[in-house]
Amino acid sequence: MYVDIITIIAAGFAAAGVALILNRLTGRRLPRWIVPATAGAGMILMSLTNEYRWYPRTAGLLPEGYEIISTVDYSAPFSPWTYVVPYVNRFAAIDVAGAQRNANQPDLRLTNVVFFTRWQPMQTRSAVFDCAQGRSALVDSDLVFNDDGTIAVSRWDQTGLDDPATALVCQEAI
Known part of the structure; x- marks a missing residue:
């Protein structure tokens, strides 16, 4: 979260700097409001970039053996563009490589499921899968x-x- 805030502020300063340079190159003919407006636009664009890039960035950091099993697209009335292009703000991944088996119960698998939500700490839960009956808990x-x-x-x-x-x-048991 702090990194996002820092990048948003830095983008605002960078956009304002570009506007100042353009103003100087045009002989100070641009209106005075162009610098703060450009800074605000840069901050908004960086905020949107952070929101849309969170899922691919976080999914790319998953260790080997983890597979993504579900994603949740986000849309909201106060962000109307998300109805056109929603972004993923939650997903779940499962540790396929770390699935444990018991010799006495070969159809049962025990593994971890990790739940990721934007702006929330990740949650890890253990899950058991019954490959014979197609059920989980x-x-x-x-x-x-x-x-x-x-x-x-x-x-x-x-x-x-x-x-x-x-x-x-259960791919090996099917």
Whole structure:
């Protein structure tokens, strides 16, 4: 967040500098309001650039073995241009390479799902996937294994084998 603020302010100063140079090159014929207007336009453009580049920049920083499973496009009435060109402000990635298996329960996979939201800290949750029945569940921090190797979960979600996360984690079992 602080980096965004610094880049926005720097863009304002840079745009104002360009306007000052243009004003000097034209023999000071430009109106006086051109410098602050150009600074404001530069700050707005940098703010928009930061918003639209957040997702590709953050997704590019994911370590190897993580795959993006969902994205959420953002549109808002106070930003009408986002209805024409929405940007991604949330996404989830799953650790496919780090999926763990139990020899007693070969159809179960345990892995991490990471949730990213613009202006929020990332959240990591463990998830278990049942590749035989096509279901998944987010696991609480107090992970409990049963004697037979299954994981005690409060609620299974019937996602199906065509769900992107289930398909990625269970690709060897299908």
